[in-house]
Amino acid sequence: MSGWLIIAGLGPGDEALVTDEVRAVLDEATDIVGYIPYVKRVAPRDGLTLHASDNRVELDRATHALEMAQAGKRVVVVSSGDPGVFAMASAVFEAMETGPKEWLDLDIRVLPGITAMLAAAAHIGAPLGHDFAAINLSDNLKPWELIEHRLRMAARGGFAMAFYNPRSKSRPHQFGIALDILREELGPHTLISFAKSVTKPEEEITTVTLGEATEEMADMRTMVIVGSRGTKRIGRWVYTPRSAS
Amino acid sequence: MSGWLIIAGLGPGDEALVTDEVRAVLDEATDIVGYIPYVKRVAPRDGLTLHASDNRVELDRATHALEMAQAGKRVVVVSSGDPGVFAMASAVFEAMETGPKEWLDLDIRVLPGITAMLAAAAHIGAPLGHDFAAINLSDNLKPWELIEHRLRMAARGGFAMAFYNPRSKSRPHQFGIALDILREELGPHTLISFAKSVTKPEEEITTVTLGEATEEMADMRTMVIVGSRGTKRIGRWVYTPRSAS
Numbered sequence: 001m002s003g004w005l006i007i008a009g010l011g012p013g014d015e016a017l018v019t020d021e022v023r024a025v026l027d028e029a030t031d032i033v034g035y036i037p038y039v040k041r042v043a044p045r046d047g048l049t050l051h052a053s054d055n056r057v058e059l060d061r062a063t064h065a066l067e068m069a070q071a072g073k074r075v076v077v078v079s080s081g082d083p084g085v086f087a088m089a090s091a092v093f094e095a096m097e098t099g100p101k102e103w104l105d106l107d108i109r110v111l112p113g114i115t116a117m118l119a120a121a122a123h124i125g126a127p128l129g130h131d132f133a134a135i136n137l138s139d140n141l142k143p144w145e146l147i148e149h150r151l152r153m154a155a156r157g158g159f160a161m162a163f164y165n166p167r168s169k170s171r172p173h174q175f176g177i178a179l180d181i182l183r184e185e186l187g188p189h190t191l192i193s194f195a196k197s198v199t200k201p202e203e204e205i206t207t208v209t210l211g212e213a214t215e216e217m218a219d220m221r222t223m224v225i226v227g228s229r230g231t232k233r234i235g236r237w238v239y240t241p242r243s244a245s
Numbered sequence: 246m247s248g249w250l251i252i253a254g255l256g257p258g259d260e261a262l263v264t265d266e267v268r269a270v271l272d273e274a275t276d277i278v279g280y281i282p283y284v285k286r287v288a289p290r291d292g293l294t295l296h297a298s299d300n301r302v303e304l305d306r307a308t309h310a311l312e313m314a315q316a317g318k319r320v321v322v323v324s325s326g327d328p329g330v331f332a333m334a335s336a337v338f339e340a341m342e343t344g345p346k347e348w349l350d351l352d353i354r355v356l357p358g359i360t361a362m363l364a365a366a367a368h369i370g371a372p373l374g375h376d377f378a379a380i381n382l383s384d385n386l387k388p389w390e391l392i393e394h395r396l397r398m399a400a401r402g403g404f405a406m407a408f409y410n411p412r413s414k415s416r417p418h419q420f421g422i423a424l425d426i427l428r429e430e431l432g433p434h435t436l437i438s439f440a441k442s443v444t445k446p447e448e449e450i451t452t453v454t455l456g457e458a459t460e461e462m463a464d465m466r467t468m469v470i471v472g473s474r475g476t477k478r479i480g481r482w483v484y485t486p487r488s489a490s
Binding site (some may be wrong): 058091096105108109112115121122131156157232234239241 | 256258259261262263264266269271303304313327328329330331334335336337338339341349354355356357358359360363364367368370371372373374375376377378379380381386387391394395397399401402403404457462477479480481482483484485486487488
């Protein structure tokens with residue numbers, strides 16, 4: 001049997017946002033690998049082994065998936081959203097760097113998914129309707145100073161911004177620092193939207209100005225989208241005009 | 246009959262990348278509005294009117310869609326990729342600004358899709374695996390000087406970058422200027438990938454260094470992805486490590 005490894009995106013939560021391409025490989029897989037809540041989204045069936053692991057063990061998980069593919073299994077590594085956006089695709093390639101050369105010849109594919117920022121943007125209106133930057137606010141894998149620098153560069157470039165992992169229990173106050181930087185760079189009137197549990201039944205979307213924003217408005221389930229200075233409200237919608245400068 | 250307006254993303258081309266959510270509304274629609282090649286992707290059927298229009302008439306198209314929804318039609322405005330990324334969602338909200346107040350009460354929804362940069366990234370590996378910026382290189386709706394400024398800010402922030410509309414017949418030489426700026430900011434060894442007709446049968450992906458890149462490598466069907474300084478090759482793959490600085 002010839003094994004393969006596919007890194008697939010399950011979208012942000014709503015099953016109607018999973019692509020047929022991803023569904024098809026889930027049906028053919030012998031093994032599913034991923035973070036516990038994402039593996040739970042795959043229906044159990046005969047012949048399918050579910051390997052759920054905890055957060056922050058991405059490299060171990062990737063190595064395990066590569067080993068199984070090399071042994072002839074048909075392995076799908078599942079990510080929420082899109083696997084190439086702050087998710088498992090990079091972790092698999094990182095793991096390949098430390099493994100045997102034969103891994104380079106494995107049949108590997110990455111299948112895109114609807115990433116959280118685009119699902120959130122759709123429900124907010126079109127806040128990313130012009131040039132934008134996607135930034136992971138977690139300092140687990142990079143220094144906080146670099147995050148501050150990126151916030152400033154994105155603001156000075158006039159980019160709208162989408163923040164993944166804006167705030168967690170272990171780092172409750174950094175997001176407040178980020179808000180201070182954004183207020184300094186973009187003024188108090190620029191719009192910021194908080195999309196909690198996007199596409200899930202408990203979804204909640206709030207838009208305020210940077211002047212009104214507080215760090216408690218975000219948690220790990222929140223996608224934060226900051227407009228550019230050109231971002232506007234119309235009725236219940238928030239959008240960035242195509243010609244925004 | 247109660248009308249509605251949905252702005253939906255058809256994904257980059259492969260029908261297996263259209264979401265069920267989008268398929269369902271296409272089945273319920275009375276009218277499809279969009280740019281000719283995207284409307285062609287919707288199968289004709291009894292009771293469905295296809296309104297295909299040329300490029301660069303986005304506001305007229307959006308206004309027409311709003312008028313039909315107000316008149317009780319079930320209208321889907323189709324975009325390639327994701328409607329919120331350099332596509333029709335912002336145009337619809339812009340058109341609402343100039344229309345009657347009643348448009349604010351219309352039943353409007355935006356449905357996300359797989360945007361070209363994420364499909365391209367998946368087929369390249371994981372070049373957007375860390376913080377990244379999405380930039381529309383067309384100067385139809387913003388001054389070229391602003392594009393140059395954004396390229397510099399994104400490069401100085403250490404963002405990977407995805408370029409939409411990198412080059413067209415009417416502006417063949419600006420992309421060469423963009424390459425010069427990127428070489429100046431990121432050096433000649435940073436990787437750049439060109440993904441032509443991504444997810445279509447004629448898809449073609451090429452990765453070179455900025456030093457090797459020439460403007461002829463891009464056209465309007467090309468998604469261009471520029472790595473950060475940390476972006477690497479492993480085998481046939483290109484990826485940006487999660488800890489790239």
